[in-house]
Amino acid sequence: MNLGVLGATGVVGEEVLAILAARSFPIDELRVFASERSVGRKINTPVGEVACILPTAAAFAGLDLIIVDVEDDLAREWIPVAEAAGAVVIDNSAAFRMEPGVPLVVAEVNPKDVGARKRNIVSCPNCTTMVLLTALAPLHRITPITRMVVSTYQAVSGAGRAGIAELARQWEAGVGREVDLGQAGKHPELITSGQVWDRPIAGNVIPRAGSLASDGTTSEEAKLLHESRKILHAPELRVAATCVRVPVYVGHSMSVNVEFSGPLSAAAAVSALSSAPGVLVSDNGTGAPTALEGAGIDPVLVGRVRDDLSQANTLNLWVTGDNLRKGAALNAVQLAEIVVAE
Structure with missing residues (x-):
């Protein structure tokens, strides 16, 4: 099985690679795709260290299956390209979930829907x-x-690495401020926006x-x-x-x-x-x-x-x-x- 993982450096992409190894998924060749800033970076995979490459039509050629975990706009851009290259796509984004002919599947719930697909896309639902x-x-x-x-x-990991980092920073910044934060309604200057959420998430x-x-x-x-x-x-x-x-x-x-x-x-x-x-x-x-x-x-x-x-x-x-x-x-x-x- 020639396999690709698009979004391999994200928090979910890393979990995908770890689970592939743990479940002894059959892999003959593995290609890992990421954004331009990660090109050339070597990451641990079930087949050893593999360098990240950019997604392109040529890079998808010869792959049987691609697991995708990227933002919806990137999924809409690259999944049709992967389809055209002949791969079956397992998509974690919301891009195609509600499209007729694309099954939306929880493995323990409706696995037979995978075989009823009209396109070479099988969507995973939202995590919740x-x-x-x-x-x-x-x-x-x-x-x-x-x-x-x-x-x-x-x-907070539902918002990716940025969400995890924001919570960690705010927890650390709140140490020793328990009394003030316990009366934050009286002190609106304490209720500040972060990079991910418009209000503090730590203690909230x-x-x-x-x-x-x-x-x-x-x-x-x-x-x-x-x-x-x-x-x-x-x-x-x-x-x-x-x-x-x-x-x-x-x-x-x-x-x-x-x-x-x-x-x-x-x-x-x-x-x-x-x-x-x-x-x-x-x-x-x-x-x-x-x-x-x-x-x-x-x-x-x-x-x-x-x-x-x-x-x-x-x-x-x-x-x-x-x-x-x-x-x-x-x-x-x-x-x-x-x-x-x-």
């Missing part, structure tokens, strides 16, 4: 959608979900993740709705989401209220999730798994599973998972494995 549906799809198979209300608590939560639309929703919230419908083949699914950025390095977490078309008890949900691929149930459903506990591992963690006493056919649960692994890199490699097995 990915973590959430890994946990909810096993329940949807038992009793279809009709509505879900989701509050997300999203790690920002109740808006993604770009804001005219209807007041954010791009992250819209993705939860539209991507969930496409992945679950549930066009009537209703989703109300509030996406929040929190001072956590790695791990997206969600509080979820899920309404089903019929009865599904908490006990039955725990039983189903306990045998679901990619899911680890905490303390028989009563546990409270944290983002730290899910960071750096593959499974999505589920806890706080309980019946909603205010409404029939409804459950409350807590879901957390590594947004860089299952939320991005791991799923991309899993989809690549499915393509290889075709």
Whole structure:
């Protein structure tokens, strides 16, 4: 298998290379693509050190498969070029997710959709959608979900290296200032914008993740709705989401209220999730798994599973998972494995 990785020097690209090695992905030749500032830089890969090169049509020639994790505009520019060169593309960007004929796939949820593609593109969903549906799809198979209300608590690594660095700088700058920051509402000069967010993220939560639309929703919230419908083949699914950025390095977490078309008890949900691929149930459903506990591992963690006493056919649960692994890199490699097995 001749493989390319576009975006190899990013935080997700590095995870992709590590997971390829850990899973012994079959590689005959590996090419790693990056921006001009990284050209010539040698990075560790499953086949040893490889120098980064620029993406070009000629550089894509002869590749069977390319895993892409770049900004949407770059994905729109280079993925058609990779297709034209004959490669199958596994795309972590949002560029083609909602395009008809391009399957949007969570490996544990709808792997058969990979084989139904009309183009040589298979898209991965947004990291939040990915973590959430890994946990909810096993329940949807038992009793279809009709509505879900989701509050997300999203790690700064969702904004890449810049987000991680901003949180680290602000934590360090806040040492010894706990009293002042504990009264920051009286001292607006302390509430300053950073390079990534318009307010401090350290010691704070920002109740808006993604770009804001005219209807007041954010791009992250819209993705939860539209991507969930496409992945679950549930066009009537209703989703109300509030996406929040929190001072956590790695791990997206969600509080979820899920309404089903019929009865599904908490006990039955725990039983189903306990045998679901990619899911680890905490303390028989009563546990409270944290983002730290899910960071750096593959499974999505589920806890706080309980019946909603205010409404029939409804459950409350807590879901957390590594947004860089299952939320991005791991799923991309899993989809690549499915393509290889075709």
